[in-house]
Amino acid sequence: MSFTASDVKELRERTGAGMMDCKKALTETDGDLEKAMEWLQIKGIAKAAKKADRVAADGRVATFISGDGRTGAILEINCETDFVARNEDFAAFCNDLAAQCVAVGATTVEALLDSAYGGSNVEEVRKAKVAAIGENITIRRLELLQAPEGFVAAYVHGEGVKGALIAFKSANGASGSALTELGKQVAMHAVAMGPQFLNQDQVSDEVVENERRLQTEQALESGKPADIVAKMIEGRLRKWKAEICLADQAFVMNPDVTVARFIADAGKEAGAQNLVASAFTLYVRGEGIEKKTANFADEVAAMTGKN
Numbered sequence: 616m617s618f619t620a621s622d623v624k625e626l627r628e629r630t631g632a633g634m635m636d637c638k639k640a641l642t643e644t645d646g647d648l649e650k651a652m653e654w655l656q657i658k659g660i661a662k663a664a665k666k667a668d669r670v671a672a673d674g675r676v677a678t679f680i681s682g683d684g685r686t687g688a689i690l691e692i693n694c695e696t697d698f699v700a701r702n703e704d705f706a707a708f709c710n711d712l713a714a715q716c717v718a719v720g721a722t723t724v725e726a727l728l729d730s731a732y733g734g735s736n737v738e739e740v741r742k743a744k745v746a747a748i749g750e751n752i753t754i755r756r757l758e759l760l761q762a763p764e765g766f767v768a769a770y771v772h773g774e775g776v777k778g779a780l781i782a783f784k785s786a787n788g789a790s791g792s793a794l795t796e797l798g799k800q801v802a803m804h805a806v807a808m809g810p811q812f813l814n815q816d817q818v819s820d821e822v823v824e825n826e827r828r829l830q831t832e833q834a835l836e837s838g839k840p841a842d843i844v845a846k847m848i849e850g851r852l853r854k855w856k857a858e859i860c861l862a863d864q865a866f867v868m869n870p871d872v873t874v875a876r877f878i879a880d881a882g883k884e885a886g887a888q889n890l891v892a893s894a895f896t897l898y899v900r901g902e903g904i905e906k907k908t909a910n911f912a913d914e915v916a917a918m919t920g921k922n
Contacts, residue, residue, distance in 0.1 A: 630655050672904040673700045674755075675775025680767055684790050687767030688716035688779040690727075690757035691898050695750040701774055702765035705752075708744065709775065712737065712754065722759050758896040765893070766790040768798020771918035772806050773902060779805035782894040783878070791888035797881045803867075804874060805897050810861035813895055814875075818856060827853060861895060 617640040626637040626648060632655050644650035674693035681687070692709045699705050712727065715737065721727040728738040737754075745752050758780060760767050765784035772778065779802040783794070810819050830851050834844040857863040862875040869877065875891070882890025 618642075622646065622648060626651055627762075651813070672901040673697050674752075674900055675700055675706060675709045676771055676778035676898045676900050677706075677709040677713040677775060678769035678771055678778050678780055679710065679717050680769055681717050684766040684795060685763060686717050686759065686761050686779050686858075687769055687782070688713050688721075688757060688759050689769065689778055689896050689898055690716060691755045691900060692786065693747075693753045693901065693904070699748055699750050705744075705748070706775070716757055716759055720759065721757065724754050724757060727754060727757060751885070760894050760896065762893065764788045765887070765890070766794055766798060768796055768802050770799050770802035770806055772803075774826075777780065777806045777897070777899050779803075779898075780896045781805065781892055783890055784893045785882060785887035785890040787886075787888045787892075789882075789885070793885035794882065794887055794890075795886075797878070797885060799879060800868060801861075801874060801892065803865070805861060805895060807867050808864055809896075810864055811859040811900075813892060814860050815856050815863040818860065823852065823856075827852060830855075833915075854905050861892060 622641060623634060623922045626632070626641065627634060630637070630652060632640070635653070636655065640651040642650075644654055672693060673696055674691065676689065676691050678687065678689045690709070690713055692712065694700055694705065707899055715721070715730060719726070719730040721730060728741070730737055733740045741754065743750055752833050760780055760782040762782040762784055765782065766787060767780065767782050770778065781798060781802050783798055793858045827848060831844060834847050835841075835853075839847070857873075862873065863910060864874050865890045866872050866874045866877040872880070878890050878892060883887075896910065
């Protein structure tokens with residue numbers, strides 16, 4: 616029995632499964648729509664798809680560094696509850712996928728999902744875990760950093776709550792255990808202090824002008840003359856830039872020096888010439904995701920039909 620494009624469309628609408636999964640289900644069931652739905656349910660695909668619209672704001676941040684220290688990956692994988700986020704199998708899955716990013720050179724979530732993994736691909740394994748665990752699981756974002764003239768370091772705080780990945784480069788391309796420890800300390804600083812930019816060169820004019828406008832409005836509220844306000848704003852902007860840029864922040868383990876100075880000095884001691892941080896990524900689990908909250912009594916009332 617054959618099937619048409621409209622059959623595939625209807626099956627997708629009724630199950631939420633992907634187009635290729637629907638085509639395969641119809642092929643396996645000779646175009647029988649009802650049997651195709653059952654086939655998807657048996658395989659756990661329809662069950663996973665139905666959970667896809669549920670908010671996954673918990674989860675973990677995971678990192679992985681290649682054996683030569685030149686490539687690193689960071690990714691955020693979300694689930695619905697902290698119970699699953701703390702599960703050892705879920706944590707292992709997150710760590711495995713960070714390693715997978717490095718192994719296949721994935722620079723996008725789509726590339727990671729399509730990569731061969733566990734006898735199929737990452738997407739199929741993800742769906743199987745959704746069906747088995749009973750929660751929506753999403754790979755939200757990832758970043759791959761490479762340091763051909765240096766090394767990459769990482770730090771993840773707690774049970775994957777926050778993580779930072781930082782690439783370093785030097786004039787002599789040095790690497791080694793001492794430099795890896797230096798890199799970890801800088802990554803720990805980034806997790807603790809939350810810089811928004813690597814250095815001031817990365818702060819766009821638009822961002823600066825928006826901050827200038829906000830600072831000016833606040834200063835004018837004080838009633839000070841405009842010329843005094845203008846001088847105040849320049850000083851405030853310099854301080855603000857130092858606070859949001861990794862290189863210019865006071866190093867958390869030695870506030871007497873900036874992060875850039877710590878990297879250069881400690882790097883020199885470890886054999887790296889003119890060591891600098893060349894790129895960084897900071898992930899905070901669930902950042903920007905609006906997590907639904909509900910009163911437990913209201914949930915019970917809704918389930919029992921009592922209002």
